[in-house]
Amino acid sequence: MTDAVLSAKEKKKASWIKKASILSEALPYMRRYSGKTIVIKYGGHAMGDEDLALSFAHDVVLMKQVGMNPIVVHGGGPQIGRMLDRLKIESSFIDGLRVTDKATVEVVEMVLSGSINKSIVGAINRVGGHAIGLSGKDNNLVVAEPLRRTKKDPDSQIEQILDLGFVGYPKEVNGDFLKMFQNTNIIPVIAPIGLGETGETYNINADTMAGAIAGSLVAERLLLLTDVAGVLDKDKILLPDLTEEKTHALIADGTILGGMIPKVDTCLHAVEKGVKGSVIIDGRVEHALLLELFTEHGVGTLIHK
Numbered sequence: 001m002t003d004a005v006l007s008a009k010e011k012k013k014a015s016w017i018k019k020a021s022i023l024s025e026a027l028p029y030m031r032r033y034s035g036k037t038i039v040i041k042y043g044g045h046a047m048g049d050e051d052l053a054l055s056f057a058h059d060v061v062l063m064k065q066v067g068m069n070p071i072v073v074h075g076g077g078p079q080i081g082r083m084l085d086r087l088k089i090e091s092s093f094i095d096g097l098r099v100t101d102k103a104t105v106e107v108v109e110m111v112l113s114g115s116i117n118k119s120i121v122g123a124i125n126r127v128g129g130h131a132i133g134l135s136g137k138d139n140n141l142v143v144a145e146p147l148r149r150t151k152k153d154p155d156s157q158i159e160q161i162l163d164l165g166f167v168g169y170p171k172e173v174n175g176d177f178l179k180m181f182q183n184t185n186i187i188p189v190i191a192p193i194g195l196g197e198t199g200e201t202y203n204i205n206a207d208t209m210a211g212a213i214a215g216s217l218v219a220e221r222l223l224l225l226t227d228v229a230g231v232l233d234k235d236k237i238l239l240p241d242l243t244e245e246k247t248h249a250l251i252a253d254g255t256i257l258g259g260m261i262p263k264v265d266t267c268l269h270a271v272e273k274g275v276k277g278s279v280i281i282d283g284r285v286e287h288a289l290l291l292e293l294f295t296e297h298g299v300g301t302l303i304h305k
């Protein structure tokens with residue numbers, strides 16, 4: 001045998017040993033999370049690339065196979081934006097929330113409950129999972145009420161009510177329905193649409209929806225996948241962990257803006273409700289979920305009390 005062949009063989013062996021050692025390192029984490037509910041928010045920005053979508057699907061299937069209860073709540077903001085553009089419907093945002101009139105909510109539901117939900121379900125099932133698609137409307141999973149936002153007029157200091165239209169807030173979550181899937185092989189994939197008490201459809205920010213579901217189930221972890229490394233400071237450096245006080249200070253000084261505001265708010269609420277840890281992680285990284293759950297050093301920003 002030549003040296004070249006030997007060294008190729010050695011390299012292969014070293015790579016197998018490395019893989020085996022990674023697997024054995026993951027074992028305590030698998031034990032720790034076995035039987036635990038992990039709510040994963042899969043953001044619209046994190047869905048862009050097909051390879052990443054499959055890597056996400058693989059991770060979710062693996063989580064279920066090692067005994068966890070993953071629940072996927074997805075977004076789709078950029079995809080809704082593209083569809084609204086095609087239909088020439090203008091859209092605006094207040095504090096990261098899409099102002100949603102009647103025409104917009106129809107498009108939002110079509111994109112979220114239709115194409116996006118089914119493509120995630122399809123990806124998970126393609127790699128061996130058993131996902132089912134739901135929205136907050138199914139079996140009254142999420143009963144919503146209109147989200148009220150107010151803003152102080154800087155001159156008069158008078159509180160003004162902002163009209164967000166059909167933007168909803170989860171009022172009640174039917175957690176028992178989701179618990180039914182715990183001892184089955186089914187992975188629920190949920191679109192952030194809510195049903196109002198008089199039958200109206202509400203557009204719920206996907207982070208808010210994921211947080212409400214995690215809170216209602218008192219999940220072990222709430223993982224929010226997005227398109228940045230986590231929460232960044234003014235110099236764009238990753239902040240590995242944040243307390244409630246620090247988070248509010250970063251919102252007040254304008255470091256945390258736009259879509260990151262509902263994200264950090266969600267994390268704080270979830271922790272308040274008893275969720276053990278809320279983490280904002282980079283969905284652009286392959287196997288981001290496995291890295292977060294099965295390695296000693298999580299990735300992203302952990303938000304805690």
Ligand SMILES: Nc1ncnc2c1ncn2[C@@H]1O[C@H](COP(=O)(O)OP(=O)(O)O)[C@@H](O)[C@H]1O
Pocket residue numbers: 042043044045046075076077078096225226227228230231232233255256257258259260
């Ligand atoms: N301090 C911050 N750190 C990181 N991202 C921030 C911050 N402030 C605002 N953002 C913005 O928030 C975005 C993530 O929110 P969003 O676009 O709603 O993502 P998703 O579609 O994943 O929910 C980032 O891409 C970034 O532009």
Ligand SMILES: CC(=O)N[C@@H](CCC(=O)OP(=O)(O)O)C(=O)O
Pocket residue numbers: 042043044045074075076077078080096097098108167168192203204205206207259
């Ligand atoms: C009220 C509100 O803003 N709803 C969001 C719902 C989708 C979403 O949250 O998607 P991402 O997670 O990809 O941003 C929207 O209309 O865009």
